Amino acid sequence: MVLILPQLLNEADLAHAHTLLATAPWADGRTGAGSQAVQAKNNEQLPRDCDASREIGAMVLRALDRSPQFLAACLPRKVFPPRINRYSGGANYYGKHVDGAIRFTEGGMRVRTDVSCTVFLSDPTEYDGGELAVYEAGTTRHVKLPSGHAVLYPASHVHEVTPVTRGARIAAFFWVESMVRADAQRQLLHEFDLALTQLRESAGDSDTTVALVGTYHNLLRMWAET
Numbered sequence: 001m002v003l004i005l006p007q008l009l010n011e012a013d014l015a016h017a018h019t020l021l022a023t024a025p026w027a028d029g030r031t032g033a034g035s036q037a038v039q040a041k042n043n044e045q046l047p048r049d050c051d052a053s054r055e056i057g058a059m060v061l062r063a064l065d066r067s068p069q070f071l072a073a074c075l076p077r078k079v080f081p082p083r084i085n086r087y088s089g090g091a092n093y094y095g096k097h098v099d100g101a102i103r104f105t106e107g108g109m110r111v112r113t114d115v116s117c118t119v120f121l122s123d124p125t126e127y128d129g130g131e132l133a134v135y136e137a138g139t140t141r142h143v144k145l146p147s148g149h150a151v152l153y154p155a156s157h158v159h160e161v162t163p164v165t166r167g168a169r170i171a172a173f174f175w176v177e178s179m180v181r182a183d184a185q186r187q188l189l190h191e192f193d194l195a196l197t198q199l200r201e202s203a204g205d206s207d208t209t210v211a212l213v214g215t216y217h218n219l220l221r222m223w224a225e226t
Contacts, residue, residue: 001073001152001153001154001183001186001187001190002134002136002141002143002151002152002153003069003073003151003152003153003190004143004145004149004150004151004152005067005069005070005149005150005151005152006149007148007149008060008063008064008067008070008119008148008149008150009059009060009063009119009121009147009148009150010063010148011148013059013063013148014121014147014148016055016059017056017059017121018121020051020052020055020056021052021056021084021121021170023052024046024050024052024053024084025046025047025050025052026044026045026046026086027044027045027046027047028044028045028091029041029042029043029044029045029085029091030042039095040094040095040096040097040160041094041095041097042090042091042092042093042094042095043085043086043087043091043092043093043094043161044085044086044087044088044091045083045084045085045086046083046084046085048081048083048106052084053083053084056082056084056121056172057081057082057083057084057172057174060082060119060172060174061079061081061082064076064079070150070152072190072193072194073152073186073190074114074115074152074176074178074186075178075179075180075186075189075220075224076176076177076178076179077176077177077178077179077225077226078109078111078112078176078177079111079174079175079176079177080103080105080111080113080174080175080176080177081105081106081174082119082172082173082174083172083173083174084121084170084171084172084173085170085171085173086168086169086170087127087130087161087163087164087168087169088127088164088167088168088169089168092129092130092163092164092165092169093160093161093162093163093164094160094161095160096135096158096159096160097158097159097160098155098156098157098158098159099113099116099155099156099175100113101113101155103175111175111176111177112177112181113155113175113176113177114154114155114175114176114177114178114181114183114186115152115153115154115155115175115176115178115186116152116153116154116155116159116173116174116175116176117150117151117152117153117173117174117175117176118132118143118150118151118171118172118173119148119149119150119171119172119173120144120145120146120147120148120149120150120169120171121147121148121170121171121172122147122167122168122169122170122171123146123147124144124145124146126167126168126169127164127166127167127168127169128164128165128166128167129162129163129164129165129166129169130144130161130162130163130164130169131143131144131161131162132144132151132159132160132161133159133160133161133162134153134157134158134159135157135158135159136157141153152176154183155175156183179220179224179225179226180220180223180224180225181223181225182223185219185223188219189216189219189220189223192215192216192219193216196209196212196213196216199212
């Protein structure tokens with residue numbers, strides 16, 4: 001499931017992020033990459049311990065906590081601390097790859113990468129190219145969103161960032177370990193939740209909606225790992 005989160009970051013968030021990024025110490029994005037990634041990766045990344053990286057990462061985490069859509073779609077158990085990357089000039093693409101299944105934080109926490117997320121910090125008018133291409137069964141989704149918008153997609157899918165031919169594409173990215181491991185089950189629960197919310201808004205609570213709420217939670221109880 002590929003899902004857009006519109007306006008995850010507000011205007012104040014973006015203004016503060018751009019102020020931090022104006023003097024940010026960019027480094028080679030291949031540092032610390034795995035054997036597959038280092039072959040395909042050609043971008044820049046902020047050091048994890050710099051002020052801009054820490055503050056923007058914390059800003060993104062606060063925004064996720066405010067987003068019912070993120071919580072409903074991901075059913076998060078753990079979130080890998082967001083990182084910040086840039087595609088521009090001679091460091092401007094990330095070829096086809098699949099994200100590693102397990103990521104380790106600086107504190108030693110292990111995060112299974114069920115869901116990948118990109119939060120766009122640059123507006124599409126500021127650069128050419130730089131689309132996120134997500135390859136699903138028989139289809140390709142091309143994603144290039146306004147600044148502040150985010151996209152969620154299964155980390156198990158092959159994906160890439162196409163070359164940037166003008167300007168700079170800056171984004172935050174991270175992974176989510178979901179309480180529900182299987183993408184198909186998460187998608188079913190998300191669709192169930194959306195339909196149930198619409199039903200309750202239009203028809204109110206009834207014996208039927210109460211029963212459907214119970215069915216949703218029984219499915220979640222069956223599939224969730226906490």
